Amino acid sequence: MDLARYADSEGLGSDKRRNTWKFRDWLIDSFNQDKPFDQFTIEQLAGDLLPNPTLDQLIATTFQRLTQSNDEGGTDDEEFRVTAVLDRVNTTWEVWQGQTFGCVQCHSHPYDPIKHDEYYKFAAFFNQTRDADLAENFPEIAIPLDRSKHNEAGKLHTAVLKAESALYEIHGSLNKATAWQPVSNLEATGKGTMLKTADQDGFREFRTTGNVASSSTHLLSFLPPQGAPLTALKLELLPVDEAAARLTPEWGSFLRKIEVTILPADGSKPRPVPLARLVGDEEHPLFDPEISLRGGQGWGPYSKIDRTRWCVVIPQEPIVVEPGAKLQVSLANGGTIIASFPMVAKRGRLSTATDPAWTSLLTRSEVTALRDTISNSSKQLKAIPSTTVPVMRELEPTARRETHVFIRGNWLNKGDLIETPDVPALFPKIPASAKHDRLGMAKWLVSPENPLTARVAVNRFWLELFGTGIVETAEDFGSSGVKPYHPELLDDLAVRFQSDFKWSIKRLLRELATSATYRQSAVIAPGMAERDQSNRLLARGPRQRLTAEMARDHALSVSGLITHKTFGMPTHPPIPDGVWKPFNADAWKTPMPGDPERYRRSVYTYWKRSIPYPTFATFDAPTREMCSKRRLVSNTPLQALTVMNDPAFDECARALAGWIEKLPAPTIEEKLS
Known part of the structure; x- marks a missing residue:
């Protein structure tokens, strides 16, 4: 959990609650089911790319969506998207390769032969995902509360994704095949925002001038070409500076409402054009694009724009416009996000089509069947009581980002373009037959050609049992880390973990826990304290203080209060008065005494990054704002005072005393014996 930086809140500014507990349940279930470590690795890094x-x-x-997020007023979504990408890079190397990789963001590694540009070659593996530090935590998926319904929901979710992909192909092909006629006589006025026009590439574009106003409306009118009726209108939104936006995206927009009206030449009453459908340019849109026809947040480059974006509006019937009449397109823009940034389109253009294929699209049987699949499957999903979790999802090929070297680590100062994602030259190469994406990278990590992964994993499990790893610096297997005190043992266990044990964590732990070394007495033999104070010779069994979670669970178990229920939503055990003062509405509702939810194991305790559970913080648990490779154990008076006075421990002590008091023995000495 520390390695995954698991938390139930976003961290940073507002530190809002975030539903991630289904990942925690997946993690527990994976260990219980003894999921092979190679499969365990691949699913966390690239489960969405599996067939x-x-x-x-x-x-x-969700492992790689546990990065911090920041939607505090005035923050930049792109900055914190990039921060999340770099955190995934650093976490991947620290967890699976035991390398201090973060410093290579700014310069070549000072101790190991890893070059500055190689950091960004690896970052390119993670730079093509759909998440963008949005307040809504998109992309998310619905997960049934009832675990028995996972398979049913999974099939419905897959049906929706496949139908969306099929529609995306149909729409994209039709868009490419259409002979679009640029609107070159556009007139643009704005309500709330000033507009001007400029001729560009055969279009007359609209562009905003000065400051833009939240929820403003653009009114775009033009004389349509005479001849065949119009079957579709295409709206394209562009960055103000296209070249710069490819490097650093601009703030985007979304359409709250799009309307089309015929303005008669004689000045008579305008006639609204009934619209049937809005086709967007995203394979798996975050919002239903057709909401923009009804009113609400629908299509648009939300919240950033780095390339030309398009949508096509299809009228219910082909539009016939009498000579001299104009068409007016009304674009009602979005409101303000993050308390600072109006979601208003700043540059765009229109084009028209007379291709009857767009009208036929409305009744095309294949399209109708796909839309029905999406609608029906989505309704069935909504009928299942569910929570949500943020997940990884790749961008469609047309939306792929450029990855550049950051000069001195500054995300705003871009250097050379990274052509292909790759691993540092120091390490074994990704096989030539493998695809250079997250899935290929994940498979490379656990391939026989990369023995470091098994060494790091074995060392970490050894650390959990013995208190100190064979490599003491579990976070640093590089040249600046501590050398293994028994390298032959580490190599032997790593090879057997991969081959004999077939990546079985339980078989590895059984091997360690049943060894004569682990089962030794922890009593220090005469003279060994001076000779081997840190027990590097393994002359005695391990002796270490309970972790934060173990201390509380031990008290619950001894008192008889512990609840052994597994899985489920985070719990809120008792905390001292005055501790819980979150930045926003995030109530800590402790169940009443006697409620089993009050006494659940500590792994289920709600974890807020800005206000960690006090007992855990006292006993050296990290905040989990970033990946934590090992806990540095302390021994302080505050820990003793916590056990004596904390409300949770006090309740355990009283329960234990009550249980002892009911024993049939007549004296306290006999009761204790």
């Missing part, structure tokens, strides 16, 4: 991924494999990708 026909299951719902559980999608949940696994």
